[in-house]
Amino acid sequence: MELKQNYVKLEIQEKVALVTMDHPPVNSLSPAVVDELDEVLRYLETQDQVLFVVLTGAGPKIFVAGADIKAMAGMNPEQAEQLAETGQRALNRLEDMAKLTICAINGLALGGGLELAMACDLRICADHAKMGQPEINLGIIPGFGGTQRLPRIIGSARALEMLLSGDPIDAQTAYAWGLVNHVTSAEELLPKAMGLAKTVASKAPVASALIHSSVAEGLTKPLHQGLRLEVQNFHKVFASEDKTEGITAFVEKRAAVWKGC
Secondary structure (H helix, E strand, C coil), X not given: CCCCCCCEEEEEECCEEEEEECCCCCCCECHHHHHHHHHHHHHHHCCCCCCEEEEEECCCCEEECCECHHXXXXXXXXXXXXXXXXXHHHHHHHXXXXXXXXXXXXXXXXXXXXXXXHCCCEEEEECCCEEECHXXXXXXXXXXXXXXXXXXXXXXXXXXXXXXXXXXXXXXXXHHCCCCCEEECCCCHHHHHHXXXXXXXXXXXXHHHHHHXXXXXXXXXXXXXXXXXXXXXXXXXXXXXXXXXXXXXXXXXXXXXXXXX
């Protein structure tokens, strides 16, 4: 598959794919950008050597500052519905990836930008970043998953406050509310994200994959079904060579050599 990479750049470094949103001046999510993002994600689904995806924005101040408002201005309700469905399809693909996804929020993440970040497994932000869902200030609502993912991450009361006021929150508030995992300086943002990916890459591959799928799938189920899923995956991991190697290495007080099977 030949990728366009006009607005969404892809760089693969060993097991990590770096995806950069690059649509000046504010990296807005126009229909063309969303289509390119979906294309890149579909390509990455076929790349078995890539185990982690780091997503960031081009430039020092803006991650993604929302959808393309000018493109939305002339839309009728049917076109708006189509846009929301297209955006949600791409973000659902990101959320459903078997690979661990890490968002490095390098600046403003507003509207569709925050919705994009929330579709990732983990989020790290620069200390100057701000995040928000300001759609209500335009007389509309989020369409790329904001009303659904935000309350699932930070709780309904805080999510409603953000959604109904339209006010952004700063990096420290986002960290305190559990919206991001870490806050770093701008200079350390990408090294932190890549370092986190490499840390996870050093762990047992079979167990890592089963933990990831247990959490992702379990959150879609009632607790008792999620617990049953954990039992099933516990069974699977005990059938792996990595389990034997991990326990043997622990007893022998040496570093484990993972086989990924």
